[in-house]
Amino acid sequence: MRLATVRLDGTTAAARLDGEGNAYLIEGCRDLSELLGTRDWRSKVSGPAQRTVQAADLDYAPVVPCPSKIICVGLNYRHHIAEMGHQPPEYPTLFTKFSEALTGPCDDVIVPEYAANQMDWEGELAVVIGTRAYRVSEADAANYIAGYTVINDFTMRDYQNRTSQWDQGKNFEKTSGFGPYLSTDYVPGTRIETRLDGELVQSASTDDLVFGPARLIEYISHIVTLQPGDVISTGTPGGVGHAREPQRYIEHGQTVEVSVGGLGSVRNRTIVLG
Structure with a gap:
C-alpha cells in the first residue's frame, strides 16, 4: 500500500x-x-x-506534513560511524527536526546565502508511526508502524558544529525533501543511495544500521509517547560530503537525489539566494 x-x-x-x-x-x-x-x-x-x-x-507535498515529532538518529550506520571517527554507540544518538524543515520530494530547496557555506547531503530511511506507542517492545514494534518513506536530512555543517548540540544545523526552513509516498512494502536490507547531480555519493544496505526501526521504536517509546504520524529518521550511511578528503558540499544549482529500494526518491535542487 x-x-x-x-x-x-x-x-x-x-x-x-x-x-x-x-x-x-x-x-x-x-x-x-x-x-x-x-x-x-x-x-x-x-x-x-x-x-x-x-x-x-501529481504534485507531491511532504508526505506527512505536520508530524508532532521528528526524531532523528545520528551515527547509526557502521560505515558512517567509522568515517566520522567515532566508536559504535551503546545507545542511539537522538536529535530533533521540526516540521518547518520539511519540503516536498521534488521541491527546490531555497537556502539563504549566509547559510550556504557547508551544505551536506544525508540520505535516510524514515519510519512513520501509525498507532500511539508508549513503552513498546522491539518484538511488537512492527505493529505500531504505518509505513516507510525517504528523507534527506539536509545539514548545514558549520551551523551543526558551532556547539555540541546538532539541531541548529538540521532545521533550516524547507530544506529536507520528504516523500514521495508512505509505503508498507519496505524490506530490510534494501539499498539506500544518494546522488549529487547524478553522481553516486552514498550507497549502502540498510542492514548496516546499528539500530533498526524496531529497536529505535522500543528505545524512543520508553522515553516519550510516539503519536500517529510521528517520524523517526533512522540515520545516514557513509559518503557524506563533510567526511571526504577534501571535504565536499552542495553548491548553488546542484540537485540531490535520495532513493531507498521500493520507496521511491526525493530529488531536490538547491537554490542559494542572497
Whole structure:
C-alpha cells in the first residue's frame, strides 16, 4: 500500500496510489498527518475514493506534513560511524527536526546565502508511526508502524558544529525533501543511495544500521509517547560530503537525489539566494 499527500487546487489531500502512481483522494483528509490521526485510518484508506488524479498531474507535498515529532538518529550506520571517527554507540544518538524543515520530494530547496557555506547531503530511511506507542517492545514494534518513506536530512555543517548540540544545523526552513509516498512494502536490507547531480555519493544496505526501526521504536517509546504520524529518521550511511578528503558540499544549482529500494526518491535542487 502506498499513501501520499498531494497538492491540488490550492490545498492538499491525502491519497492512495495505485501501481501506476494515480492518486485516489481519501474522503475528508487534507493530508497524511490528518489521516493518521484518525482512529480508523486504515478503513478510510480502503473506502471509496473522493476523486482520482492522474499520475502526470501529481504534485507531491511532504508526505506527512505536520508530524508532532521528528526524531532523528545520528551515527547509526557502521560505515558512517567509522568515517566520522567515532566508536559504535551503546545507545542511539537522538536529535530533533521540526516540521518547518520539511519540503516536498521534488521541491527546490531555497537556502539563504549566509547559510550556504557547508551544505551536506544525508540520505535516510524514515519510519512513520501509525498507532500511539508508549513503552513498546522491539518484538511488537512492527505493529505500531504505518509505513516507510525517504528523507534527506539536509545539514548545514558549520551551523551543526558551532556547539555540541546538532539541531541548529538540521532545521533550516524547507530544506529536507520528504516523500514521495508512505509505503508498507519496505524490506530490510534494501539499498539506500544518494546522488549529487547524478553522481553516486552514498550507497549502502540498510542492514548496516546499528539500530533498526524496531529497536529505535522500543528505545524512543520508553522515553516519550510516539503519536500517529510521528517520524523517526533512522540515520545516514557513509559518503557524506563533510567526511571526504577534501571535504565536499552542495553548491548553488546542484540537485540531490535520495532513493531507498521500493520507496521511491526525493530529488531536490538547491537554490542559494542572497
